[in-house]
Amino acid sequence: MTSEPTLISSVRRALRLLETVGAQERPVSAKQLARQTGLRLPTTYHLLRTLVHEGYLRKLDDGYVLGDSVDLLGHPPRNQLLLNRIRPILTALRDELGAAAYVSIFDDGEIRILDIVDSASAPRVDLWVGCTEAGHATALGKCVLRELPDHQLRDYLARHPLVDLTPRTATKPQELRRRLAAGPIMLDREEYSLGTACAAVPIYDGARPGSLSVSVPVGKLDRLERGGQRLLAASEQINRAMSLTI
Template sequence: MQPTFARDERTPTLITSVSRALAVLDCVGSASRPLPAKFIARATALSLGTTYNVLRTLAHSNYVVQDSDGFVLGPAHPALAADSGAVALAQGRAVLNGIRDELRVATYLSRYVDGEIEMVDIVDGPLSPRVDLWVGLQDGAHATAFGKQILAQLDPQSRLDYITRHPLEELTPYTICSPREFLRRLEPRPAVTVDLQEYALGFTCLAVPVATSSWLGALAVSFPASGARGTLHQDYAKVLQDAATQLAVVLGVNPEHGQGQ
């Protein structure tokens, strides 16, 4: 006679390893940036050794991917498998890491979506601190190099509509607040846009376009205003332009400048 096992619906049998894996995936998936293993261990209350074992298993199946800054969701995770754009952004982070490591500057990727400018990713480090985005992009994008670059790519009517909805607030003494002057500078669609302490005192920012048939954005770097000038600005711009070409490929379409989503 086969033994029978009473089933208690109130206390189901749990598989500890599965619970741990789900906890780690939830932690990684809820973060906007890569998470180091030590942070994940603290957040999930798992030992560091257990956390490494779980991450190693998840990475083997491509549920998470490790880059130089930590772990992010991988292409096998259902949230990304259903969204090829998210996978592309995860792959594009390697390009941003490359810029930061080569130039020793903070790197930013932003885009234009539904009439607004949004930040997609920022890569920085102890030797390349980011600019403190103390003002939201809805109120301060006009003072940033990446905001200018995105607006420069829009058609004149869309550009005018944006600054009508987002007044040009004075963030520093160097911010361009005149709509006429602001539009005049963007009209030539400059290949490289510059923020000379317009958003934050003490920082300069350069940006180049990242545009495809389905993506309109900008790739930018920031550095101390007392740092690189002249020829070095040109060197930075060349690195950015090469990286923007790589990003356009990663995002899935050949580069082309045009209207955003």
């Protein structure tokens, strides 16, 4: 008769936590991890502290992501590696400008938000229409569209109607193209949501274009205009961080 192997329960629990964090595209909280793994919350916190200490997880403001030590085990999802490197840049930008910060990327023909860093004093925009449908009306979306080769832009516009979200939204392709010609900082003056202003600059993940953007109430638009150089400097930091993430 073959005897059952001796298993160490704490190791198994830690591995379940790593697997669960690794399956997420965004940071996941301790409470969410406890629910998803069926562990008691105190046990979850104890294991998470150990995994963070050993470098297998990293604790961000809104949850946990895989840490650098996971590189020794294989290849974690690229978006998590990017998040691990760019989150401190976004946090610093939010704190300096007093504005919510966003990173988006053009992925498989769609504009997708990779991360958002906000706070009680710098809340995010209510994304009542997703960026996949409203790229023409947001600073972050227009910034990505401006970077696309013409054939990709034409393909995107053929698949995405220019929906009228506010009286300021561009609903005709020629008007959108005129707005895309602006630069180097792309602005959204209440095109997506009345009362909200956004500014965005391009970033690149290899060949994939993306954007770094910030949002404020429209009455504070001058804050974004004054912070333009800071936004450009942060985009250069993100480009360097992305180039290091293989």
